[in-house]
Amino acid sequence: MYTIIDIETTGNGIKGNRITEIAIFKYDGSQIVDEYTTLVNPECPIPYFITGLTGIDDQMVQHAPTFSEIAQDILNITEGCVFVAHSVNFDYGVIKEEFRQIGIDFTRKKLCTVRLSRKLIPGLASYSLGKLCTAVRIPLTDRHRARGDAHATALLFEKLLGEPEAEAVFKKFLNARSQEATLPPHLPKSVFDKIPPKPGIYYFKNQKGEIIYVGKAINLKKRVLGHFYDKSAKEIQLCSETADIDFKLSGSELVALLMESAEIKRLFPPYNRAQKRTVRQYAIFNYEDRNGIQHLAYNTIKGVPNPLKVFYNQTDCRSYLETLCKEFSLCPRFCHLQQTNAACSHHEITTCEGICRGDEPVAAYNKKVEEAIAHLKEGASEIKIIKEKGRTADENAVVLIAEGMYRGYGFIDKDTSIGTLDDIEAFITPQKNTVETESILTAYLLKNSEKIYTSPVT
Template sequence: MVDQFISLVNPERDIQPFVVNLTGINSKMLRNAPKFYEVAKRIVEITEDTILVAHNAQFDYRILKTEFKRLGFPFERETLCTVELAKDLIPDQKSYSLGKLVRSLGIPVTDRHRASGDALATVKLFKLLLNKDTTKTIIKDSIRKEPKFQMEPRLIDIVDQLPSITGVYYMHKEDGEIIYIGKSKNIKSRVNQHFTGITPKSKKMQSQVVAVTYEATGSELVALLKESEEIKRNKPILNRALRRSIFTHALYSFTDHNGYINLTIEKADGKQPCITTFSTRQSGRHFLEKMVEQYQLCQKLSGLYKTSSSCFHYEVKKCEGACIQKEPAETYNQRVQQLLDKYSYKNKNMVIIDRGREVDERSAILIQNGVFKGFGFFNLNYQINNLEILETIITPMENNRDQQHIIQSYLRKNKRLKIIQLQ
């Protein structure tokens, strides 16, 4: 038996502007439409002993279950999702949103984004999928009580339009407000993770985001710096909810009464000058352990081995004896100074060269007198070693502790970066 039921439903609330633009249905059109409880009995009758077929079945099924739950009725049906089926039976499609998928398959659609038009298009798509599944095993295996998560078509469309590049992305609500800013080496993949995530933050994004804009940076360092500044400037609600200081500890140095330079990892207070900063004490200690090995430093003078006599490394002949004043302070301090010079850009004039947005482009991050000034992009045909030329291409940015931490952390992790020292 074939039956049909089409009706507008009064949601008893105002229709959001983006829904009006998408469907053409406004609050005035729904004023005299039946409320859900008035059509609930008909929905139960027409779907009883049937399998609910829908494009992104989880979305439609969740709405029906929620509305019936408000009425105190346990609505349960077996479901089939044509998004899931299409991915199995027609792989490698550019998009699995209903509009783009049926267009690519030559299925005519009328009244797009209206229930009747979309339902008829889904019926035609389902018939095509039934024919594709010659053994009927795939469709049989896809029938389930709780549909698998499938991204909503509007979110699929957003992801489809994003590139797989490094940069900063902005998530907008329907009124244009930015509610989240992020950075990624692959914007498309990262946004897709947000839209398929199950965390409370991801679910808020899935329900509120109607557009994602982006800015290419090429360089991950530039993306990190821009993300940090943009979050401070825009204060997006979903960044504020989880925002914390990105560093907690720092590497400090001091000269003891015997004239030896000592190193220590302490909480970053922002008041005294530090060498470099870390997200946790553990990451700072791990860095210092590696530096002790690399520069043959004393464990005791690096704060890694508490003792009133010699350190453990001295006992196994890996320390020259600075811990017991056996190695002269002048000789020991030269090695410590090499470490300080490499990982601190205090009072330095330099340019960090990183990837650009195109193959023949590079990014330049300018440090002047130990202060981060900003970044810019230049063509590989130009020589970037003149401060006056650099200042013309640089976009000024604020120098703060977060930016210093980002740069120092990036320099530690990317040892092959090209750095030009300026006079």
Template structure:
């Protein structure tokens, strides 16, 4: 027994769509034995392009039943059937999402008429429902409405059943979860990858690197690429022939290697990371009264900064926390515009630098503590993090405030002077992106070990 389904939605962000119309025809392989057709109030806005495509607008749905009111009927009509749809991946995902919002796990076996058509009627120029049924001489009314499209799919499915005389292709095409099906070659690639932290490289058949990424779990991350539905994921799935990797143990090492490798190889599918990965920075300056002021502004490589951020909002959030942790003045940190005292002073959390009640010397000491903590300018230090094995650690060397490179050492060895360190370090380029990665990582990982060198 089959249930042929078509769903119209509001459009919008992935997994945030709502159903506006649903049509289900129960089909026993010979004729339709039951049906359910209904508009549905999605309780959210419909995208304008969807209104133009389907003709369904919010006014039409005002008095329509909400999904929870039709859910029981959908469960009953589809129970013990194979769910059939043209692009089953989409319709099944939408149904599962709606039921998940109700706290119900909706699971059905599925068949996709797009896949069946490609197997049974190969070499057609298009497998979109409209063009496909037109090329096969199947009449269709109310195109882009659930009932019209579902009826056209019923007729298409009947034709496909007749073409598959031994029912071998249809049996092989029945799936529990269409979105997790992948080609055997991709399954083989994943089988050879580790569940380790590191950098991975995706290659075409000729060896060209098309994508570089990093992950705490390489196997899981590559699996996400191979089961993803975004444009980039689909390009990866089509082009990838093999995946190589380098285990790093440390996420910070993986981030630094990924950034350098992308700049060196310029993979075609890494467009976003070819650009600078930070947009804003924390700057300090001394005002005419002698107080150190802090401000978040757009990153400018010509000006010395304290630390950098991926967005203005993340920089502002950091500064708000620093005001609280170091008892700083909101006004002098650019967070509270006023000609008099800041809000923190009014609630007794600021010592009055905003109205010159606290001396610059006293206030600046606390600001300097913040600057020293989050800026490694002129510092000689080693950031120690996890290694690739249990008895190994990674070391990131900062010399005179400059990132020199990284390496790995065994726990049996001491790394307390520059000569030993320089012998195990692989030199790497010091650029603004690497500085941003290190500063950002140190901000987020408070317990990371730092060795200050003489």
């Protein structure tokens, strides 16, 4: 038994989207045996553009029942039935959310007539309800009203059941392990099946083949599936436009982050918001106070005249300064890691030799600060090579940083001998050094010192 359902709502998305009309046709596999149609009071204003599309306005639903008042009717007519809709995840998601808000868990098996149509009636230019009905000569009246669209979907569903391969296709789609009901309506399952559970980047493409989103993941398959389960308005819209997915393996999360950053900068996909925003920068700097003591401190980049080292979040900046303080036995108070006018008493840094208590000569302390500054400047001129996992067991991924600048990444067979910088650069795909790549690498370098090779080439 099936229930073919269509709803009209107050807008796109799932959460915050309320039903204004619902139509349900109960179908036993050969004929319609029951029908339920009603306007619904959404208990919120209906936007003008929705009224323009559906004709449903606030006055029409003023005296209509609320969803909580019709909930039992919906439960009764759909009980024991497969939930069928055109782009089923939208209708099912909105109804499930309405039930959740009144404390009821609504769960039904699902079938999507878009996905079924793409499988059983391949080769059409469009699978929107209107164009699909025109293509297969199904009458569609009262468009963008729940009963009109639901009735057309019921006629389409009947036609799909009569297709030669229908039995096998329906059985496959209803298999809980097939994930057919979870995938976007225009995405072939064969495309999703090719995505491996490995690190890399992925590209969502629309029906024109245009890239609309780029993402990265440690597990590509799991992350892509996460988009399909996410019921935020942005994700629903993204998935509704997705017709193809491509991917590239990276071997590691670090290389995936760098690859993703480069592709977003190159392509500027419409659904990528990250890396289009301004990143707030912080910097370490030094100054001398009225007592002749050299201080190390940090601030936003705008407040630093001569930055010694730049970071892209406050946590990394402070963490690096703490490491410097420990390594050169500096005072937390004079590194601005502890706000006090008394002697320092930092919970973690205990290497201070007494400058804050008057036990250490100013000249001796300043010399240590100068050594720390020299260390900072020396690090900026070094060649750093990061070695990470490759895409296969036979290779390594390498990331090249020279003179403080990100140069690119590459993949090298484990049995290849590397002796000079030129040897490494032959395998490197050159990349731009950007605010985002510096932020990614700064955070990585702070946490993964064992994977960094400093000045190994001549």
